[in-house]
Amino acid sequence: MDADVVVIGAGAAGSSTAWHLAQRGRDVVLLERFARGHAWGSSHGATRIFRVAYRDPLYSRLATESIPMWRALERASG
Ligand SMILES: Cc1cc2nc3c(=O)[nH]c(=O)nc-3n(C[C@H](O)[C@H](O)[C@H](O)COP(=O)(O)OP(=O)(O)OC[C@H]3O[C@@H](n4cnc5c(N)ncnc54)[C@H](O)[C@@H]3O)c2cc1C
Known part of the structure; x- marks a missing residue:
């Protein structure tokens, strides 16, 4: 392959x-x-909390920048 x-x-x-x-x-x-869709990783489950408050400002910035990407994924996946 x-x-x-x-x-x-x-x-x-x-x-x-x-x-x-x-x-x-x-x-x-x-x-x-x-x-x-298996349940043996960290990503399983139907719900998540989305937060942008982190001790390290880098993570806050990355989380904020990711919001439009999550919205794009929602649109693409329905
Ligand atoms: C109970 C729980 C609740 C959480 N709640 C939140 C929340 O509310 N908000 C939030 O932001 N984060 C939350 N998290 C954290 C977030 O879910 C994880 O940080 C994220 O899902 C990690 O994704 P990942 O792709 O790095 O790892 P994973 O989802 O674990 O994916 C790794 C994948 O690699 C596969 N894999 C491993 N080794 C191999 C191999 N050798 N060959 C083939 N495949 C392999 C595994 O099967 C697995 O599917 C939560 C985590 C847990 C456990």
């Missing part, structure tokens, strides 16, 4: 990485050891 990038782990971080690379035209393979 040929790919530009192989991402291992389809949790929130790996899925986001693969999705953004694919949107930029990269040929991406995303590998996950369990079935889609």
Whole structure:
């Protein structure tokens, strides 16, 4: 199998990485050891708290910058 990038782990971080690379035209393979929607990672579950208050201002800035990306994901995924 040929790919530009192989991402291992389809949790929130790996899925986001693969999705953004694919949107930029990269040929991406995303590998996950369990079935889609499994409950053995940190990203399972239907609800999350979204916060921008962190001790480190870098995390506050990154969380704020991510809000439009979450909205784009909501639109793309329905
Ligand atoms: C109970 C709980 C509640 C949380 N609540 C919040 C919240 O309210 N708000 C918030 O912002 N954050 C919350 N978090 C934190 C947030 O969910 C995690 O930081 C985030 O989901 C981590 O994503 P990840 O992709 O790094 O890891 P994971 O979701 O764990 O994804 C890693 C994936 O890699 C796969 N994998 C591992 N090794 C391999 C391998 N060798 N080959 C193939 N696949 C592999 C695993 O199966 C898994 O699917 C919560 C976490 C937990 C556990």
